[in-house]
Amino acid sequence: MKILVCITHVPDTTSKIQFTDNNTKFDKSGVQFIIGPYDDYALARAVELKEQTGGSLTVLNVGEAETEPTIRKALAIGADDAIRVNAFPKDSLFVAKQIAHYAKEGGYDLILMGRESIDFNGGMVHGMVGELLGMPSISPVMKLDIEGSTAKMAREIEGGKEYLEVNLPFIAGCQEPIAEWKIPNMRGIMSARTKPLNVVEQVSDEAATGVVEFKLPPAKGEVKLIDKDNVEELVKLLKNEAKVL
Amino acid sequence: MSILVYIEQADGAIKKTSLEAVSFAKALADKEGGDVVAVALGTIDQGELAKTGSAGASKVLHVNDEKLNAGVIQAHAAAVAQAFEKVAAKTLILAKSSLGDAVAARLAIKLNAGLVSNVTDLPETGSGYKVKRSIYTGKAFAETELTTDNKILAVKKNAIDLKTDGADATVEDFDVNLDESVFAAKITSTDQATGDILLPEADIVVSGGRGMKGPENWNLIEDLAKELGAATGCSKPVSDIGWRPHHEHVGQTGVKVAPTLYVAVGISGAIQHLAGVNSSKYIVVINKDPEAPFFKAADYGIVGDAFEVLPKLTEAVKALK
Numbered sequence: 001m002k003i004l005v006c007i008t009h010v011p012d013t014t015s016k017i018q019f020t021d022n023n024t025k026f027d028k029s030g031v032q033f034i035i036g037p038y039d040d041y042a043l044a045r046a047v048e049l050k051e052q053t054g055g056s057l058t059v060l061n062v063g064e065a066e067t068e069p070t071i072r073k074a075l076a077i078g079a080d081d082a083i084r085v086n087a088f089p090k091d092s093l094f095v096a097k098q099i100a101h102y103a104k105e106g107g108y109d110l111i112l113m114g115r116e117s118i119d120f121n122g123g124m125v126h127g128m129v130g131e132l133l134g135m136p137s138i139s140p141v142m143k144l145d146i147e148g149s150t151a152k153m154a155r156e157i158e159g160g161k162e163y164l165e166v167n168l169p170f171i172a173g174c175q176e177p178i179a180e181w182k183i184p185n186m187r188g189i190m191s192a193r194t195k196p197l198n199v200v201e202q203v204s205d206e207a208a209t210g211v212v213e214f215k216l217p218p219a220k221g222e223v224k225l226i227d228k229d230n231v232e233e234l235v236k237l238l239k240n241e242a243k244v245l
Numbered sequence: 246m247s248i249l250v251y252i253e254q255a256d257g258a259i260k261k262t263s264l265e266a267v268s269f270a271k272a273l274a275d276k277e278g279g280d281v282v283a284v285a286l287g288t289i290d291q292g293e294l295a296k297t298g299s300a301g302a303s304k305v306l307h308v309n310d311e312k313l314n315a316g317v318i319q320a321h322a323a324a325v326a327q328a329f330e331k332v333a334a335k336t337l338i339l340a341k342s343s344l345g346d347a348v349a350a351r352l353a354i355k356l357n358a359g360l361v362s363n364v365t366d367l368p369e370t371g372s373g374y375k376v377k378r379s380i381y382t383g384k385a386f387a388e389t390e391l392t393t394d395n396k397i398l399a400v401k402k403n404a405i406d407l408k409t410d411g412a413d414a415t416v417e418d419f420d421v422n423l424d425e426s427v428f429a430a431k432i433t434s435t436d437q438a439t440g441d442i443l444l445p446e447a448d449i450v451v452s453g454g455r456g457m458k459g460p461e462n463w464n465l466i467e468d469l470a471k472e473l474g475a476a477t478g479c480s481k482p483v484s485d486i487g488w489r490p491h492h493e494h495v496g497q498t499g500v501k502v503a504p505t506l507y508v509a510v511g512i513s514g515a516i517q518h519l520a521g522v523n524s525s526k527y528i529v530v531i532n533k534d535p536e537a538p539f540f541k542a543a544d545y546g547i548v549g550d551a552f553e554v555l556p557k558l559t560e561a562v563k564a565l566k
């Protein structure tokens with residue numbers, strides 16, 4: 001089975017978010033970048049599936065040269081090779097067009113992505129690629145098993161789960177508990193250095209959206225503390241001041 | 246010109262978030278001109294369909310096909326695309342959800358439409374077309390420009406107040422042509438909590454963390470939730486250990502909630518948890534540690550033991566009625 005996993009290169013979940021250049025650019029100073037947590041789940045499941053069924057596992061990222069350490073980490077976790085589409089990811093449509101092109105070229109049986117990126121939280125790229133390739137796209141997938149040419153999965157819905165079956169090839173946007181995050185071991189890290197990381201060019205320049213300005217939410221005021229022996233006071237405040245009861 | 250709204254249903258009941266999307270579309274139509282047409286898929290009775298009128302739609306296209314009762318992503322996308330064409334719409338509005346996101350992404354390609362998700366405000370259309378959306382899991386916003394003729398906006402909960410005083414909507418049966426291929430993904434069964442208030446749609450949420458010590462103590466959370474008419478949530482470790490089901494896990498890697506009131510009990514307030522609750526209007530924190538980081542994000546707080554505070558608080562809420 002040929003598996004493709006698409007990964008993002010995003011600020012660590014604990015990062016303080018700030019902007020520069022008159023609020024038009026993300027401020028990278030002091031920020032550590034990681035594989036998107038949902039992409040990391042997709043990758044972990046892909047490594048397990050490859051172990052079970054054999055075949056190959058490729059990771060793909062649309063990004064500039066700075067994303068290579070993140071891609072190397074995915075190689076250390078267990079991908080065989082990597083593709084970097086050398087372009088700034090302008091928007092979801094732009095990214096989807098690149099992925100669709102290289103996914104088609106590679107003829108993958110299974111394309112796994114994260115449920116959403118944690119920078120722009122679109123949750124759209126997998127659906128767009130699915131439509132561009134005429135393949136089913138299922139998201140958010142929390143359990144995925146492959147039996148022959150059939151995939152069986154559970155998809156999270158509001159308040160529960162839905163169980164589905166679909167034939168390969170198809171695309172899934174993954175989330176936990178599909179697999180446990182994998183931490184690269186020493187052997188993985190060593191071998192990742194020599195695994196192929198192919199840099200390819202963008203195939204389309206199309207985008208549909210652009211950010212005009214970034215904004216931060218207004219600062220939160222001080223917390224009002226209420227004595228633990230006077231919880232009635234809290235209920236009063238919620239009713240009369242916040243007016244939420 | 247019409248603005249189309251994609252309506253989601255569960256067991257024949259229209260989702261409240263979809264009705265909010267109708268109200269959002271109505272406010273947009275009032276600003277820009279045009280009317281609001283809803284498209285509802287599957288078996289839904291007249292009384293339910295009428296709710297789209299109260300929320301602001303003047304017409305609802307009803308695709309009364311039971312094969313669409315379940316949220317088959319490709320089939321829903323195909324049906325909505327046909328409705329979009331039929332009413333010659335330029336804009337599609339929908340509520341952000343597990344199904345909505347998946348359907349919207351496919352529609353963006355089908356309709357050659359720019360798609361913006363997590364929309365928190367009505368678009369500005371003075372010069373160009375700008376929409377505010379939440380990014381970095383609620384830690385920031387982006388004023389986003391849309392350059393396409395067709396547009397899709399996936400609206401976040403609480404972006405607008407639900408309208409309930411709209412006129413009646415005409416219900417029109419609408420037949421769609423669906424190719425067998427759109428049913429390629431087969432839903433074999435669903436497993437859904439019934440009767441409960443759904444977490445992503447709840448106006449009040451009561452969540453418990455590791456400070457609750459074990460699943461046997463969750464009745465304290467549930468009692469308060471019941472008095473408040475709230476949904477229950479939890480922190481990630483709580484669902485990881487299996488004290489609570491996964492769909493209750495709130496945060497960066499779980500459900501993002503936007504209630505008017507979020508009550509956090511025995512949750513430390515790690516940044517990944519806060520990312521899922523920072524769109525709440527008011528936050529109440531109950532924690533025995535005065536240094537718990539959650540207090541910095543809270544509006545009201547009680548420093549105390551959850552096992553003492555919760556029963557008293559539940560009583561106090563009960564006494565209010």
Ligand SMILES: Cc1cc2nc3c(=O)[nH]c(=O)nc-3n(C[C@H](O)[C@H](O)[C@H](O)COP(=O)(O)OP(=O)(O)OC[C@H]3O[C@@H](n4cnc5c(N)ncnc54)[C@H](O)[C@@H]3O)c2cc1C
Nearest residue numbers: 454455456480481496497498511512513517518533534551
């Ligand atoms: C990539 C990544 C993603 C993550 N995503 C999420 C996510 O989506 N959601 C999430 O929640 N976490 C997430 N986490 C985990 C997060 O970092 C924290 O570990 C987690 O939120 C802590 O859960 P907690 O507050 O329940 O437990 P703890 O940190 O153990 O806190 C327990 C709290 O309970 C209080 N307490 C104890 N006893 C009592 C008592 N009797 N009465 C009152 N208070 C009491 C303590 O003072 C403490 O503040 C993520 C982590 C990573 C690395």
Ligand SMILES: Nc1ncnc2c1ncn2[C@@H]1O[C@H](COP(=O)(O)O)[C@@H](O)[C@H]1O
Nearest residue numbers: 006061062113114116117122123124125
């Ligand atoms: N620049 C990118 N390169 C590779 N994959 C991406 C990129 N952006 C998004 N994806 C994939 O698409 C998923 C959904 O992203 P999004 O629609 O941006 O929330 C992510 O979890 C990734 O798997």
